[in-house]
Amino acid sequence: MTEHSLWRFSRALHRAINDRHFADIEALIDEDVDWALYGPIDMFPFFGARHGKQAVLDVIRQLADNFHVRRFDRESIMLGIDSAASMLRYSLTALDSDKPLSLRVAQFAQFKAGRLVNMRVLIDTFDLVEQALGRAIHLPKMTSVG
Secondary structure (H helix, E strand, O other), X not given: OOOOHHHHHHHHHHHHHXXXXXXXXXXXXXXXXXXXXEXXXXXXXXXXXXXXXXXXXXXXXXXXHHEEEEEEEEEEEEEOOOEEEEEEEEEEEEOOOOEEEEEEEXXXXXXXXXXXXXXXXXXXXXXHHHHHHOOXXXXXXXXXXX
């Protein structure tokens, strides 16, 4: 049985972010990749949609410039032949402040011939923004209508 593409991609991504070793991840990304990190792009400019290998590699370099992955735990995972969906909990360090950050993400990936062709990542951004700001965000209380 061969190794699932997600495992190779995951190892290469963490190596790129933590060690700034980009050769492995570059080999695993399709030229025509479609990529989106859903979150507040005004606060985190590397969030948002990207198309093409170079644009995605630029995002990965920006992640490496800003964060170090201390730990990640897979809470749930589903693997298809050329697809994967997972819930992850990350513990990061912000490199500019040495501040710890914790976040949860849902990740949906599609592969073709072992290369990433589509990635969607949903991030629990409310908690992330509170941590980045260093304070709680107080929202108006919601009341039921009717």
